[in-house]
Amino acid sequence: MGRSVPLTEYLFFASIVRMTAMFVNLPVTDLERAKAFYTAFGFALNPAFSDDNAACVIVEEDHNFFMLLTRDYFQTFTDLPLGDPAVSPSVSTAIFLDSREAVDEAAAAGLAAGGAEPRPASDYGFMYQRGLTDPDGNILEFGWFDPSAASAEVDASAGQA
Numbered sequence: 001m002g003r004s005v006p007l008t009e010y011l012f013f014a015s016i017v018r019m020t021a022m023f024v025n026l027p028v029t030d031l032e033r034a035k036a037f038y039t040a041f042g043f044a045l046n047p048a049f050s051d052d053n054a055a056c057v058i059v060e061e062d063h064n065f066f067m068l069l070t071r072d073y074f075q076t077f078t079d080l081p082l083g084d085p086a087v088s089p090s091v092s093t094a095i096f097l098d099s100r101e102a103v104d105e106a107a108a109a110g111l112a113a114g115g116a117e118p119r120p121a122s123d124y125g126f127m128y129q130r131g132l133t134d135p136d137g138n139i140l141e142f143g144w145f146d147p148s149a150a151s152a153e154v155d156a157s158a159g160q161a
Contacts, residue, residue, distance in 0.1 A: 025067045027074040034068045040113030086137025094141040106142040
């Protein structure tokens, strides 16, 4: 079992490393189909970082992006063989939104754009999530949570120990 790391150590690390942007690189078999899927959520494309091999999808301006990379181009970044995310997923990207309704709207947009929802929504009361797969099988989750309700549930469960 791993060592428990106090939150203060994480906060110290966060104060040293300042993230300016995050790019999630996804291998895709059909770049045009992938662009249509990801822009269905209202995400925009950044043409300055897009070409025939890749498309940059802006999730949050100046901060969070998806890089949709053709499988051949993605392979140039690693010597390891690429797996098929529809068969053996290795990552799930979660995007949290402002409301349960926004989660349902995002899921509907993704389904209409060719995505699939392999499992029913998860509803924990304080947190609600819907997982989709893009047309290549990459997992994308949309969620909402109420931090005040989550901390109240944690406090209640701590009192039961």
